[in-house]
Amino acid sequence: MAETRKASRFIVPVAVAGVAAATIGLVPALAASGDPDLPEITARQLIEKIAASDTQTLSGTFKISTDLGLPALDGLASGFGALDADGGSPSADPSEKLTELLSGSHTLRVAADGPERQRLTLLDGSDEYSLIHNGDDVWAYDSKSNEAFHEKGASSGAPEKDRELPGTPKQLADEVLKAAGDTTSITVDGTAKVAGRDAYQLVIKPKQSGSTVESVKIAVDAANGTPLKFTLSSVEGGKPVVDAGFTKVDFGKPAASEFTFEAPKGTKVTEGAAEKGDEAAKDLPEGFEGGLPGLGKAFGGSGSGEGVNVIGEGWTTIAKLDTGAPAPKTDEAPKEIQGFLDSFGDKVTGKFGSGTVFKTKLVNALLTDDGKVYVGAVTKDALVDAANAGR
CATH class of the missing domain: 2.50.20.10 (Lipoprotein localisation LolA/LolB/LppX)
Known part of the structure; x- marks a missing residue:
């Protein structure tokens, strides 16, 4: 348990x-x-x-x-x-x-x-x-x-x-x-x-x-x-x-x-x-029901972005979601999960504080230590800049 x-x-x-x-x-x-x-x-x-x-x-x-x-x-x-x-x-x-x-x-x-x-x-x-x-x-x-x-x-x-x-x-x-x-x-x-x-x-x-x-x-x-x-x-x-x-x-x-x-x-x-x-949509975090803006139905929704703060436009759109809870520490995770997260996560710091950028070749996501999520088909630097701007 x-x-x-x-x-x-x-x-x-x-x-x-x-x-x-x-x-x-x-x-x-x-x-x-x-x-x-x-x-x-x-x-x-x-x-x-x-x-x-x-x-x-x-x-x-x-x-x-x-x-x-x-x-x-x-x-x-x-x-x-x-x-x-x-x-x-x-x-x-x-x-x-x-x-x-x-x-x-x-x-x-x-x-x-x-x-x-x-x-x-x-x-x-x-x-x-x-x-x-x-x-x-x-x-x-x-x-x-x-x-x-x-x-x-x-x-x-x-x-x-x-x-x-x-x-x-x-x-x-x-x-x-x-x-x-x-x-x-x-x-x-x-x-x-x-x-x-x-x-x-x-x-x-x-x-x-x-x-x-x-x-x-x-x-x-x-x-x-x-x-x-x-x-x-x-x-x-x-x-x-x-x-x-x-x-x-x-x-x-x-x-x-x-x-x-x-x-x-x-x-x-x-x-x-x-x-x-x-019924499954009811279980989604608030703001995800309509998908993530700027990335359309690729995120499973209409892209309306209700409950999600939209930063920028076009190809550099970033969606911001505040989970309201501090991010868990990866060193407390089961070893299988910890290894996965560490292998594609980069630790970053800035005016916003600190966090981790989870990266793929297309979509990157910044999870700050205070529970904010910035995600988009943008570079790591673009995510950090958005977090630093406090938008």
């Missing part, structure tokens, strides 16, 4: 790390083979082409590669093992399973037939994890554990955009373009061949200094305007933070059988409530 209480004190700093990781969503990569000769197009015309795209049906395969620059998570789960005494959520629950896409490389099969039918399958050797949406039914099935998760009525009344497959190049592109403004440079940088399709390369870069984002590159299908590949690069260089793209794609209508599912005999099925998402 004492170990459980000790571990629970470190949920806040580890949750900050989780928020940083969650900003990525899902991602895939693939190499182009030869640059097609296409008519010239301006950035405005290409953006209009994306906006006018009305692709309702497709099937194909895409690869996901994510490199957040985080330390290995081995052993971290055991540090919270005592906190999962109630059994936690089933392994087939999408909220748990899809977090695997936040690191490493993965291959997925996708199929879509309008806003009411989608399927995503994560391939892992001979094992498969499938997420199927068909009308009011949402199924998730894990062949490795032979467990399934079912939710009835989950899409009822939901906006059409909220029923898109998570992490596809189009969804990622929509989020970036929606946030673009005077702080952003948008250009067309040549052409590419993606999944056998001719594509234009749209390049988006911050004009502001202090952002961790070097560029976002979107390969756009020259024929129908559908984003085929999404690459997010960090100012730190190295591998892209997010590289998401189709290796095969067909815009024809998938067979109806793609979206039907019946749990195999002997499968353990867990039923979920349609209201589960609303």
Whole structure:
């Protein structure tokens, strides 16, 4: 019991790390083979082409590669093992399973037939994890554990955009373009061949200094305007933070059988409530219900920022939250958690006092010793400057 209480004190700093990781969503990569000769197009015309795209049906395969620059998570789960005494959520629950896409490389099969039918399958050797949406039914099935998760009525009344497959190049592109403004440079940088399709390369870069984002590159299908590949690069260089793209794609209508599912005999099925998402939101700290401003739905919310103080604008937006409680001392944490926190946390000091910056290649978070949290896709110095300004 004492170990459980000790571990629970470190949920806040580890949750900050989780928020940083969650900003990525899902991602895939693939190499182009030869640059097609296409008519010239301006950035405005290409953006209009994306906006006018009305692709309702497709099937194909895409690869996901994510490199957040985080330390290995081995052993971290055991540090919270005592906190999962109630059994936690089933392994087939999408909220748990899809977090695997936040690191490493993965291959997925996708199929879509309008806003009411989608399927995503994560391939892992001979094992498969499938997420199927068909009308009011949402199924998730894990062949490795032979467990399934079912939710009835989950899409009822939901906006059409909220029923898109998570992490596809189009969804990622929509989020970036929606946030673009005077702080952003948008250009067309040549052409590419993606999944056998001719594509234009749209390049988006911050004009502001202090952002961790070097560029976002979107390969756009020259024929129908559908984003085929999404690459997010960090100012730190190295591998892209997010590289998401189709290796095969067909815009024809998938067979109806793609979206039907019946749990195999002997499968353990867990039923979920349609209201589960609303109930989970009630458990979030005050101010996080609407997501973090400036970083949009990558943080799981609308980005309205109610209850969170917003500092700056555009690519250098910082969200500030006052937890109202002193930060726990990492040297009191269980050794597994302490090692994780120390491996990607830098101690910093300034006019604000002292604290720790938890860093990834994209999102950094400053947790001050007096319990304030500053987080954004900005550099460590930008976070310290914001804290020093007392804003």
